[in-house]
Amino acid sequence: MDELNPPAAPDVNPELTIDQLDDGIQHVNNPIVGLTAIEKKYLTKIVEYSQNNNNFYFSDGVAKVEVRVVSDEIIRIRLAPHGAFLEEFSYAVPENTKRVTVFSFREDEKNYRVSTNTVTCIIDKETCLISFADNQDVIINQDQAPMHWEENSDFGGYYVYATKKASAEESFFGLGDKTANFNLRGKRLVNWNSDTYSFAKDQDPLYRSIPFYIGLSDETAYGIFFDNTFKSYFDFAHEDNGKTSFWADGGELQYYYIHGPKMMDVVKRYHSLTGTHPMPPLWALGFHQCRWSYYPESKIKDLARNFRERKIPCDAIYLDIDYMDGYRCFTWNKKYFPDPKRMVKELADDGFRTVVIIDPGIKVDDNYWVFREGKEKKYFCRRCDDYFMEGYVWPGRCQFPDFTNPEVRDWWGTLFEGLVDAGVAGVWNDMNEPAVFGSGTFPVDVRHNFDGHRGSHRKAHNVYGMQMVRATYNGLKKLYKNKRPFTITRAGYSGVQRYSSVWTGDNVASWEHLKLGSVQLQRLSVSGISFCGTDIGGFSGEPDAELFTRWIQFGVFSPFMRAHSAGDTREREPWSFGEVYEAINRKFIELRYRLLPYIYSAFWEHHKYGFPILRPVVMLEQEDKTNHYRENEFTFGDKILVAPVTEPGIQQMVVYLPKGKWYDYWTHELIEGGREITVATPLDSLPIFVKAGSVIPESPLMQYVNEFEVDEFMFQVYYSDYEVRSFYYEDHGDTFAYEQDIYMEKKFLVNGDATSMTIKQSIEGLFTPRYETYDLKIISLPFTPSRVIIDNRDYTGSLEVDDLHRIRIQASKNFRNIQILA
Numbered sequence: 121m122d123e124l125n126p127p128a129a130p131d132v133n134p135e136l137t138i139d140q141l142d143d144g145i146q147h148v149n150n151p152i153v154g155l156t157a158i159e160k161k162y163l164t165k166i167v168e169y170s171q172n173n174n175n176f177y178f179s180d181g182v183a184k185v186e187v188r189v190v191s192d193e194i195i196r197i198r199l200a201p202h203g204a205f206l207e208e209f210s211y212a213v214p215e216n217t218k219r220v221t222v223f224s225f226r227e228d229e230k231n232y233r234v235s236t237n238t239v240t241c242i243i244d245k246e247t248c249l250i251s252f253a254d255n256q257d258v259i260i261n262q263d264q265a266p267m268h269w270e271e272n273s274d275f276g277g278y279y280v281y282a283t284k285k286a287s288a289e290e291s292f293f294g295l296g297d298k299t300a301n302f303n304l305r306g307k308r309l310v311n312w313n314s315d316t317y318s319f320a321k322d323q324d325p326l327y328r329s330i331p332f333y334i335g336l337s338d339e340t341a342y343g344i345f346f347d348n349t350f351k352s353y354f355d356f357a358h359e360d361n362g363k364t365s366f367w368a369d370g371g372e373l374q375y376y377y378i379h380g381p382k383m384m385d386v387v388k389r390y391h392s393l394t395g396t397h398p399m400p401p402l403w404a405l406g407f408h409q410c411r412w413s414y415y416p417e418s419k420i421k422d423l424a425r426n427f428r429e430r431k432i433p434c435d436a437i438y439l440d441i442d443y444m445d446g447y448r449c450f451t452w453n454k455k456y457f458p459d460p461k462r463m464v465k466e467l468a469d470d471g472f473r474t475v476v477i478i479d480p481g482i483k484v485d486d487n488y489w490v491f492r493e494g495k496e497k498k499y500f501c502r503r504c505d506d507y508f509m510e511g512y513v514w515p516g517r518c519q520f521p522d523f524t525n526p527e528v529r530d531w532w533g534t535l536f537e538g539l540v541d542a543g544v545a546g547v548w549n550d551m552n553e554p555a556v557f558g559s560g561t562f563p564v565d566v567r568h569n570f571d572g573h574r575g576s577h578r579k580a581h582n583v584y585g586m587q588m589v590r591a592t593y594n595g596l597k598k599l600y601k602n603k604r605p606f607t608i609t610r611a612g613y614s615g616v617q618r619y620s621s622v623w624t625g626d627n628v629a630s631w632e633h634l635k636l637g638s639v640q641l642q643r644l645s646v647s648g649i650s651f652c653g654t655d656i657g658g659f660s661g662e663p664d665a666e667l668f669t670r671w672i673q674f675g676v677f678s679p680f681m682r683a684h685s686a687g688d689t690r691e692r693e694p695w696s697f698g699e700v701y702e703a704i705n706r707k708f709i710e711l712r713y714r715l716l717p718y719i720y721s722a723f724w725e726h727h728k729y730g731f732p733i734l735r736p737v738v739m740l741e742q743e744d745k746t747n748h749y750r751e752n753e754f755t756f757g758d759k760i761l762v763a764p765v766t767e768p769g770i771q772q773m774v775v776y777l778p779k780g781k782w783y784d785y786w787t788h789e790l791i792e793g794g795r796e797i798t799v800a801t802p803l804d805s806l807p808i809f810v811k812a813g814s815v816i817p818e819s820p821l822m823q824y825v826n827e828f829e830v831d832e833f834m835f836q837v838y839y840s841d842y843e844v845r846s847f848y849y850e851d852h853g854d855t856f857a858y859e860q861d862i863y864m865e866k867k868f869l870v871n872g873d874a875t876s877m878t879i880k881q882s883i884e885g886l887f888t889p890r891y892e893t894y895d896l897k898i899i900s901l902p903f904t905p906s907r908v909i910i911d912n913r914d915y916t917g918s919l920e921v922d923d924l925h926r927i928r929i930q931a932s933k934n935f936r937n938i939q940i941l942a
């Protein structure tokens with residue numbers, strides 16, 4: 121069949137709307153089932169158009185296309201094969217409000233054009249091909265074929281397809297936690313949340329579904345977010361070098377075109393649709409120790425004692441499934457943990473938070489209150505013929521709450537009362553793909569409420585885990601009153617970042633997996649999920665000492681830092697490999713704690729402004745084609761560049777530094793970027809570089825967050841001979857007062873020349889930290905300082921230069937201007 125001239129569509133009523141249909145029916149089926157062979161149908165010549173405010177409709181007589189102006193830079197496209205759009209509903213995009221007032225519509229001989237100040241969506245009248253252009257009329261993205269669909273005779277509805285042109289030079293990024301190379305060109309990938317124990321490189325699909333990608337061609341980036349929860353597929357010039365396609369097994373062909381031109385703009389705008397992580401409690405950014413399974417209580421106590429005696433900082437200890445009574449969620453194994461409340465309190469007194477695991481499978485057991493309640497209230501999922509969805513997981517035969525039902529989510533949230541009362545500080549949501557032993561997951565005929573938009577598991581599968589952790593997060597939020605919950609989840613869909621951190625699941629203790637972990641976290645970060653981490657050390661298999669240490673080093677620069685391992689492996693704590701390694705592991709975990717104020721500030725920039733926390737090099741210099749293939753180095757926040765060591769036994773490695781000036785973190789050597797350099801990599805070091813001109817806040821060393829109150833706050837200030845801005849954020853660290861604007865943002869401006877350096881500070885916000893002074897370490901002045909003026913007054917302290925070429929200045933926390941003169 122000629123793709124651009126498909127046969128005419130059958131004659132049906134194109135004006136059918138949802139209101140005219142039977143109550144509650146949302147789908148319009150193709151009425152010609154059984155009459156002709158099923159084949160793909162394509163949009164054809166447009167015969168009419170209409171406008172309703174910021175929505176524009178184009179019809180080929182049967183099918184309809186909606187073009188919605190969402191914002192200056194975002195346009196949404198929807199397709200209704202038979203003219204009736206589905207009711208507006210999305211788990212990913214909570215508020216689909218109009219954020220633009222200026223837009224226009226124009227028609228010429230060949231096209232319709234819907235424009236904002238930044239983007240034009242061009243609809244070809246003859247073919248219904250859609251393209252997006254910038255305000256210079258340069259085409260950024262265009263259809264290769266008109267949107268198309270094919271009737272799904274097994275389930276009703278349609279397989280829906282979009283096919284775009286891929287330019288020869290185009291690179292592709294995003295899609296969440298895929299284990300493919302960072303640049304996805306040449307790959308075909310699937311989104312279907314899957315429990316993938318010991319997954320392999322290039323294995324697909326994995327635990328999460330993030331149907332969002334970034335295209336980058338001719339130095340210009342754009343994003344496509346295909347908001348469809350069914351099993352979806354992406355082909356990035358794999359089948360045909362000139363095409364990129366995405367399609368799904370059902371639902372609506374609905375996607376957002378997100379304008380760049382920078383990758384950073386695309387990611388920020390994707391966040392504006394799907395949200396960012398709420399601020400975590402500060403302790404959640406510390407080091408977490410986990411293992412399947414630490415029990416009984418004496419073991420936990422021993423673990424805690426070891427951390428404190430060995431002076432290795434740690435903020436959280438995890439309880440895996442064995443803390444429960446027969447793996448029944450919300451219960452305790454009283455043999456292992458006779459008095460949980462006391463134990464959790466004693467741990468808390470020693471600075472440890474307790475995080476517990478929860479699974480969605482509820483044991484079928486009439487003597488178990490959670491099962492009884494769920495059964496009485498009819499909260500468990502059912503099959504198409506009304507049988508309960510039953511499957512085996514840890515506790516044996518289980519039923520599963522329908523988390524897509526808001527009432528079930530509320531109920532689930534209340535179940536945490538006992539755990540919260542026992543003092544539990546965080547909840548780890550596992551097995552929520554959902555995972556079922558044997559069959560892998562639910563059969564697709566399982567029915568779901570889907571927040572009133574009814575559907576089978578085909579539609580709900582990919583959001584099940586996200587709705588579970590949403591229920592957990594919101595439940596904890598209510599129970600903790602004004603304290604911030606900490607949650608972690610394995611499964612998720614776009615927008616899961618509004619409720620939880622994520623980890624990459626059951627990885628393997630191998631060098632390949634350490635490298636994969638770095639790619640996965642960078643990819644998650646550009647896909648909206650900044651608060652992410654890997655199982656440090658690898659979940660299955662046995663790391664040797666070197667691998668474990670290199671993983672701890674990478675973990676320092678993972679937004680979420682947790683060591684975890686399977687129960688059938690040898691125990692591996694930071695001290696498990698002997699003194700030499702213990703010392704290095706300690707040094708790096710200490711580095712994490714020193715950097716906490718910096719990491720917290722990067723988190724705020726993520727939360728408030730939509731910046732990812734990890735930034736791959738291509739995001740910093742997308743115009744350089746070589747960078748499209750770099751996947752080793754990344755920046756952590758915007759000031760620190762890291763290159764994790766992911767190979768055994770290497771003494772040196774090549775690291776690319778983006779343009780500008782950088783300091784070696786360890787030696788303070790000044791290095792000109794925009795090139796590759798060779799860096800020595802002894803085991804007790806890691807390539808870390810700081811941008812010239814940075815002001816990096818540093819915490820005094822603590823064994824856990826808030827171990828003691830600081831009376832002086834430290835900053836490392838790196839000299840620069842051009843102007844550089846830095847940022848520092850402070851708040852209470854564990855309340856929601858920041859939502860009432862109780863926080864402080866500090867901005868620093870550093871500049872220098874051959875004989876002077878200035879540091880300016882501006883402060884905004886309502887939060888008042890308790891300390892009064894700053895301890896500023898000025899690094900690498902190119903001159904010998906003879907005079908320092910702080911807010912027009914001569915500084916009287918010592919200006920001695922230490923062996924790392926630093927001088928130390930103590931200043932009031934409210935200083936405005938510091939001048940250092942030769």
Ligand code: GLC
Binds near residue numbers: 411610625626
């Ligand atoms: C799953 C999780 C793993 C956990 C285990 C036991 O495999 O991915 O992290 O330790 O279940 O609960």
